[in-house]
Each structure stands twice: as C-alpha cells, then as structure tokens.
Amino acid sequence: MSIGVHPDKLMSPNSRPVVSVGRAIVDPYSREVLGFILLNISVEKLKTLWGEIPFTEHTSFYLVDDYHRIIYSKNKKEIGQPAADIIGENYVQVSEEQLEKSKTETT
Numbered sequence: 001m002s003i004g005v006h007p008d009k010l011m012s013p014n015s016r017p018v019v020s021v022g023r024a025i026v027d028p029y030s031r032e033v034l035g036f037i038l039l040n041i042s043v044e045k046l047k048t049l050w051g052e053i054p055f056t057e058h059t060s061f062y063l064v065d066d067y068h069r070i071i072y073s074k075n076k077k078e079i080g081q082p083a084a085d086i087i088g089e090n091y092v093q094v095s096e097e098q099l100e101k102s103k104t105e106t107t
Helices: 043-050 083-087 090-106
Strands: 002-007 017-026 033-042 070-072
Touching: 017 043, 017 070, 033 043, 083 090
Parallel strands: none
Antiparallel strands: 002 017, 017 033
C-alpha cells in the first residue's frame, strides 16, 4: 500500500514532504492481521535510489501510483493528473513493459 506525498508532521518539525509505504503483518497460519509497518520516505531521499542515472537540469522526477496518476511532481498542478497526459504517450508503453519485465524476473 502506498500513500501519496504528504507532509510528515509526526517526525519532522518543518513538515517535509514524504511518501508513506505500508504493509500488513499477517500470521502465515491463521491469516490474521497482526499489525502494520508504515515507512515514511522523504521525496528528496527517493531520488538517491536512482543515483546512477545522470539527472540534468532538464530531467523531471515523478512518482506515479498504480493507477498511473502522478503523486509527486515539482509542479503541484501535475499532481493527480494521468501520467500519460503529463509525461507523454510513451509513458504507458514503457510502464507496461517494465511491469512485464518485473513479473518475469520474480517468477
């Protein structure tokens, strides 16, 4: 489960923008939900995951949810918009190819 970009009011005095990612902890035998793990990740720190990719001044960084909607952009007006409308029509083709590739790598 992911939650879009929101201010971190719990741990950050300046309410830095974070993305929350969570997962249920489930008993493997009874399937009872025991709790949840929730991680807040700074949007700026997320960029470091792609550190080997050469970002230039003309590079744009977006976070996109499972519904192909932008959940983070420097341009606040783009948030909530379909990624294909903002990034371009090639976005859908590339994202579907990446999804298929990740499925075959995990099986």
